[in-house]
Amino acid sequence: MKDLLKKISGIRQLLGSVDLDQVAKLSQKVDLPKMVGLVSKMSEEDLSKMMGMLKGGGKPKEIPPVNGDFYELGKMLPHHEREIQLRVREFMETEIKPIANDYWNRAEFPMHIIPKMAELDIAGLTYQGYGCPGHSALLEGFIAMEMARVDTSISTFFGVQSGLAMGSVYLCGSEDQKREWLPSMQRLEKIGAFGLTEPEVGSGVAGGLTTTCKRNGDSWLLNGQKKWIGNATFSDMTVIWARDLDDNQVKGFIVRKDNPGFLAEKLKDKMALRTVQNALITLTNCEVPENDRLQNANSFKDTAKVLRMTRAGVAWQAVGCGRGAYELALAYTNERKQFGRPIASFQLVQDLLVTMLGDLTAMQTMVFRLSQMQDSDELLDEHASLAKVFCTLRMRSIVDHARELFGGNGILLQHDIARFVADAEAVYSYEGTKEINSLIVGRAITGHSAFV
Known part of the structure; x- marks a missing residue:
């Protein structure tokens, strides 16, 4: 009963x-x-x-937060540096993310964000003196990652300013040049560019730079062309690397934007890093005073010191691009439903996500150690080159899987992932191709140079 x-x-x-x-x-x-x-x-x-089914199954399922730092490496930063990292993350989320697709689509740069970025006080982060903060290379890497995680174009702009341009002055300039340029560049009041790559000479510049310089009394005459030079359409100065016709050595010059004989033309119709303003630079008897020659740049070895530092930064950028793609894909799989269920609940989707996370975590731990070596002054060319090779390869794989998880929506800019897929191609190629960096590592581990 x-x-x-x-x-x-x-x-x-x-x-x-x-x-x-x-x-x-x-x-x-x-x-x-x-x-x-x-x-x-x-x-x-x-x-x-x-009855439970009719009521909707009780409590809603609790979804874990989206977090690409699976091993929590960010928590290993000292507290004051962790705060800077998180402040950069907030800036990228609030100031850059809402406008990233629009400026990328129009191939224009959001000039209004430069003063806001200056307030972060992160340019020239690792340099000592001249108004620079003097923080660790590890923090600098995390900042590159945070920027690329939202917009690789903004990360590239900042890398050119803080790394390549400021780094050339910091490592190769005289005291007078450092005092003139570094404080204002650190405050982003003066914008810099870095001119090494040429139309017919990309990664092989060490052995075949075609832009020339020749001493003419108290000045130098520069002739030639540079291509893919980021920031150069609006920069106040561009560091130009040229081969001396007298001694055949590579020398560096600070070329000011109003210098006669200097012409920067915007490169159009790019499929990647469209927000970055790349230029084709033509130097026609461009006269540069001796005072604007980088006084401590006397061979390509001096150029390589700058590239070693910034190549490590590009490896971190690859981590950021991969992390952004992974986090977008993970969030999307919990939003997108098929057959009445989120696609995140399907086995093949979870398998792809775990593959992506494994690659991402391997990349993160690699660059973490790379920056530790940079901080302890142990970083060699081959260390930076191996990270550039591995991280950009894995980044490519991650963004490919991410686009796959978005299905047809993956080719729509409104879902962000298409921008990551395109931008990854530029990160894969610049700062030395996979092949060139592989030969640098190969030379180090075999003792034989396979360069032609």
Whole structure:
């Protein structure tokens, strides 16, 4: 009798909220006596489960937060540096993310963000003196990652300013040049560019730089062209590397934007890093005073010191680009439903996500150690080159899997991932191709140079 009363109570719960009109409509579609008979035969446990289903399954499923730092490496930064990292993250999320697609699509640079970025006080982060903060290379890497995680174009702009341009002055300039340029560049009041790559000479500049310089009394005449020079359409100065016709050595020059014989033309129709303003620079008897020659740049070895430092930064950029793609894909798989379920609940989707996370975590731990070596002055060319090779390869794989998880939506800019896929191609190629960097590492581990 007790069991029967419980079942009747359950049936009343099932039908109690249904008014008579609803019952009449339901009876036209369903054999109600038969349904009630079936319900009356159900066990108490099954009836309870059915009631739970009708109520929506109880508490909503709690989804873990989206976090690409699976091993929590960011927490290993000292507290004051961790605060800077998180401040940069907030800046990228609030100031850059809402406008990234628009400026990328129009191939324009958001000039209004430069003063806001200056307030972060992060340019020239690792340099000592001249208004620079003097923080660790590890923090600098995390900042490059945070920027690329949202917009690789902004990360590239900043890398050119803080790394290549300021780094050339810091490592190769005289004291007077450092005092003139570094404080204002650190405040982003003066913008810099870095001119090494040429139209017909990319990664092989060490052995075949075609831009030339020749001493002419108290000045130098520069002739030639540079290509893919980021920031150069609006920079206040561009560091130009040229081969001396007299001694065949590579020398560096600070070329000011209003210098006669200097022409920077915007490169158009790019498919990657469209927000970055790349230029084709033409130097026609461009006269530069001796005072603007980088006084401590006397061979390509001096140029290589700058590239070693910034190549490590590009490896961190690759981590950021990969992390941004992974986090976008992970969030999307919990939003996108197929067959009545989030696609995140499907086995093949989870397999792809774990593959991406494994690659991303390997990249993160590699560059983490790379920056530690930079901080302890152990970083060699081959260390930076190996990270550039591995991280850009894995980045490519991650963004490819991410686009796959977005399906057809992956080619729409509004979902962000298309921008990451395109920008990854530029990161894969600049600061030395995979092949060139592989030969640098190969030379180090075999003792044989395979360069032509």
